[in-house]
Amino acid sequence: MPEPGPEEKIDATFRNGSLTAAGIILGFSLTFLSRWVSNPNDWSRIDILPMLLLTLGIAIQVKVFADLLARDSLIAAKYDRSRRLFLIGLIVVAVGIAVALVNDILGLGRMPMLG
Numbered sequence: 001m002p003e004p005g006p007e008e009k010i011d012a013t014f015r016n017g018s019l020t021a022a023g024i025i026l027g028f029s030l031t032f033l034s035r036w037v038s039n040p041n042d043w044s045r046i047d048i049l050p051m052l053l054l055t056l057g058i059a060i061q062v063k064v065f066a067d068l069l070a071r072d073s074l075i076a077a078k079y080d081r082s083r084r085l086f087l088i089g090l091i092v093v094a095v096g097i098a099v100a101l102v103n104d105i106l107g108l109g110r111m112p113m114l115g
Contacts, residue, residue: 008076015079019068022086026061029093033058036100046108053096060089 033054064086073079102108 009074010076010079012074015068015074018079018083019065022061022065022068025090026058026065029054029058029061032093032097044108046103047100050096050100050103053092053099057089057092057094057096060085060092064089 036054037051064082067073067078067082067085073082
């Protein structure tokens with residue numbers, strides 16, 4: 001796939017759809033983190049890894065959300081960069097959730113996710 005030119009722009013409607021999707025996914029990520037942190041059980045050291053991954057992934061998603069709100073996000077090259085970065089943030093959050101689930105299933109952590 002050829003790289004977009006320096007002045008090539010995307011349609012604002014297309015960007016707005018991506019902004020909506022990114023906002024919804026960011027909301028789900030924040031809700032998951034909030035519910036997991038508000039669990040009254042004790043923390044253990046094994047819970048640090050998924051917490052760091054979740055926090056890093058959410059921070060990336062927030063940065064991308066802010067980038068998509070900028071006026072210059074209609075430039076195709078900047079939009080493509082934001083899209084790739086958002087997918088990286090989404091993968092990091094998914095890995096954090098997977099690590100937390102594995103910890104819970106194996107009984108390693110004290111912050112149960114499965115109830």
